[in-house]
Amino acid sequence: MKSTSDIIIGFENFLIAESDELNTIRSYLYDIHQLEKFVVAQKISLISVTHSDLRNFIRSLFDIGLSPVSINRKISGIKAFYRYLIHERTIQVNPAADLELLKVGRKLPQTLSIEEISKIIDAANEKNALGLRDRACLEFLYASGLRVSELLNLKLIDLDVDSGLMRIIGKGNKQRLVPFGKQAANAVEEYLRAGRSLLTKQRSVPYLIVNARGKRMSRMGFLKIVRKYRIKAGITKRVTPHMFRHSFATHLLEGGADLRVVQELLGHADISTTQIYTHIDREYLKEVHRLYHPRS
Numbered sequence: 648m649k650s651t652s653d654i655i656i657g658f659e660n661f662l663i664a665e666s667d668e669l670n671t672i673r674s675y676l677y678d679i680h681q682l683e684k685f686v687v688a689q690k691i692s693l694i695s696v697t698h699s700d701l702r703n704f705i706r707s708l709f710d711i712g713l714s715p716v717s718i719n720r721k722i723s724g725i726k727a728f729y730r731y732l733i734h735e736r737t738i739q740v741n742p743a744a745d746l747e748l749l750k751v752g753r754k755l756p757q758t759l760s761i762e763e764i765s766k767i768i769d770a771a772n773e774k775n776a777l778g779l780r781d782r783a784c785l786e787f788l789y790a791s792g793l794r795v796s797e798l799l800n801l802k803l804i805d806l807d808v809d810s811g812l813m814r815i816i817g818k819g820n821k822q823r824l825v826p827f828g829k830q831a832a833n834a835v836e837e838y839l840r841a842g843r844s845l846l847t848k849q850r851s852v853p854y855l856i857v858n859a860r861g862k863r864m865s866r867m868g869f870l871k872i873v874r875k876y877r878i879k880a881g882i883t884k885r886v887t888p889h890m891f892r893h894s895f896a897t898h899l900l901e902g903g904a905d906l907r908v909v910q911e912l913l914g915h916a917d918i919s920t921t922q923i924y925t926h927i928d929r930e931y932l933k934e935v936h937r938l939y940h941p942r943s
Contacts, residue, residue, distance in 0.1 A: 678724035766880035779842035790831035792895035817914040
């Protein structure tokens with residue numbers, strides 16, 4: 648019979664073969680090692696646990712104060728592990744088959760006000776190559792509602808500044824056309840005219856956004872840009888690149904945009920994902936009512 652370490656190594660190899668999501672693989676392995684410590688303390692092995700043992704482990708996670716979101720991730724890892732053991736015929740009965748994810752209230756995404764967005768973008772006012780790039784990055788992110796990965800993977804060939812349209816390859820390799828406004832177009836044109844070639848040193852680089860070495864920018868590099876101009880703009884709260892996407896959707900809906908149109912612009916496969924922003928819109932309406940209605 649295989650040792651526990653051999654079984655976990657086999658599970659790791661299985662995950663690597665099935666997925667390229669390294670963070671998920673690391674998380675699942677961590678979760679299984681945590682479960683192993685728990686069951687060993689109960690004098691049980693990973694391959695002999697029962698449904699009841701797994702539920703006791705989940706209760707222990709509540710006891711140490713883990714959030715439902717974190718617990719759900721561990722449940723997903725456990726279910727994947729025992730599906731693997733069934734697939735390998737290491738066990739005959741899946742003790743995790745009936746484990747259910749916890750119900751989690753959907754968290755409203757954090758957004759920036761129109762004024763805050765403007766302050767951050769206007770803070771990128773340096774006319775050197777990096778300043779022009781940074782302004783183009785921020786203008787584009789807010790103008791289009793792109794995911795950061797979509798912006799960083801955007802190639803020059805997929806961008807038409809004259810028509811104000813770009814072709815985006817999103818999740819699942821699904822393509823969509825996304826428009827962008829005049830201010831974003833102006834910022835990108837200036838960056839292309841007077842900034843990008845200085846960064847690439849005339850080398851052929853397919854990506855629109857490049858770092859100081861002329862290569863495709865990393866997510867961490869983009870995060871540093873947002874952090875720099877958030878501080879320069881005097882905004883004290885935490886700001887992430889994804890908040891630009893949330894703000895884009897919220898501001899469109901507040902302005903009266905159709906939910907289906909916003910769904911298409913964001914590249915959401917399911918409109919229920921986009922509907923989260925209608926809750927923000929309702930909160931905005933309630934706040935306006937509270938502030939201005941004489942009987943509120």
